[in-house]
Amino acid sequence: MGSSEGAVRSSDDAVLLARLRDGDDSAFGELYRRHAPMVRRFALSMQRSGIDVDDVVAEVFLRVLRAVRSGRGPRDAVRTYLFTAVRRVLAEWAAARRDEPMTSDELGEHVPRQGDHQVAQAERELLARAFLRLPARWREVLWRTEVEGHRPSSIARQLGLTPNATAVLAHRARRGLREAYHQASDLPVGRARCLRRA
Structure with a gap:
């Protein structure tokens, strides 16, 4: 032009x-x-x-x-x-956007085999440690969205935020949890795919 x-x-x-x-x-x-x-x-x-x-x-x-x-x-x-x-x-x-479900191939990588209960327990402990390292605000939004299954728009008012700000907060919290998990486990970022992708 x-x-x-x-x-x-x-x-x-x-x-x-x-x-x-x-x-x-x-x-x-x-x-x-x-x-x-x-x-x-x-x-x-x-x-x-x-x-x-x-x-x-x-x-x-x-x-x-x-x-x-x-x-x-x-x-x-x-x-x-x-x-x-x-x-x-x-x-x-x-x-x-809510994370897409893992494919069956990805899921199979993270299902403990019979006798791997100790490994599964260690993974849960690492995840719990990583979660507790997060700021309280991040823990709250992760608990509400990932554990209780609420969408960001449905909890925005309770958090004193707009729906968009709540969604951004949830995204940052998920990313922070992944980083804390990687630090706790000393795994490369690509390995710990059991955490959902943001």
């Missing part, structure tokens, strides 16, 4: 954003048609496992619509704003 064409497009975007701020909902449809293919390509280039790209595109444009309607959001440089929104949505959703 030439610089003059880019300037025209940027000018057109500014006009559409101004119309949208003035309550013209058809302007949103035009913005969507103009930028959705590019946003989708960008989201695909940053693909995260288990996250649907079309859902990301829809969420990005929904956030733009909410921002503009509340008097915030982009006034120009729409493309930069949209790319930033894609990155943010992917990061939030990756942190909030």
Whole structure:
């Protein structure tokens, strides 16, 4: 795209954003048609496992619509704003997504054979030691999500956080538990796969 064409497009975007701020909902449809293919390509280039790209595109444009309607959001440089929104949505959703179950092959690696009860007991003790090393806030969110099975959004209010902040806290806590476990067991990070992947 030439610089003059880019300037025209940027000018057109500014006009559409101004119309949208003035309550013209058809302007949103035009913005969507103009930028959705590019946003989708960008989201695909940053693909995260288990996250649907079309859902990301829809969420990005929904956030733009909410921002503009509340008097915030982009006034120009729409493309930069949209790319930033894609990155943010992917990061939030990756942190909030529950871990995928292990495959049967992975599970088989961690099922103790008959007579390996001492090994299993030692693993449990290592995990308990690692858990107790964590900050109280991390222990609380891990217990609520991993043991009791609550989703971050359902315990956010009790923790005094937003659902997104709770999901990020749970993600950090899981990562911290893995690191503490590796330190306690002196295993390379790739070996202790019995802990769920974040």
